[in-house]
Amino acid sequence: MIRKATAVWNGTGKEGKGHLTTASNVLNKTQYSFNTRFEDGVGTNPEELIAAAHAGCFAMKLSFNLSAEGLSPEELDVTSNITFEEGTLKKSHLVLKAKVAGVSEEKFAELVKDAELNCPISQALNMEISVEYTLNS
Structure with missing residues (x-):
């Protein structure tokens, strides 16, 4: 593809x-x-597009992880905050708000970590990646 x-x-x-x-x-x-x-002009930029790609990829990978465990997320709301300093992409910080019924905190943390490490965009990025989340069941 x-x-x-x-x-x-x-x-x-x-x-x-x-x-x-x-x-x-x-x-x-x-x-x-x-x-x-x-600055704050109207339009997009490469960093914003990377943020969108990372948020979307992470959300989909986490959804696949949950599905493999027989769980169906009601909603995964992910924001990627890209840090761009001195001409270099430094960090993508993912903020997840999840609504998933029937998952333990421990299992969810495991599935989140796997998505962080294994979504294709995470694997392509040469920068620090971090995730924080809130889980509502």
Whole structure:
């Protein structure tokens, strides 16, 4: 399986602008620029997209882990906070709010740790990864 996205950039790093398009067209010429990356401009940026990918991948991996244990999560709400400093991605801190009936705290912690280590995006990232969670049954 190959997934594809395209970036087009015009101009210098600070004054230029670009857009991103995914094969699915979920992103379709979505704007990004210096302002969206380093300030509060309208549009997206690479770090925000990595955060979305990491949150989504982790949530799906945890759901698979729970399903393998015969558990069905009602909701897994995951936020990835990406730390970008001095031109380097330093950390992804995942914050999980989970609603899962019938799972012990110990088993849930084990399944969360496995998802943290084994979701494909976690494995691709060369940075510190941490998870905090709240579990409601």
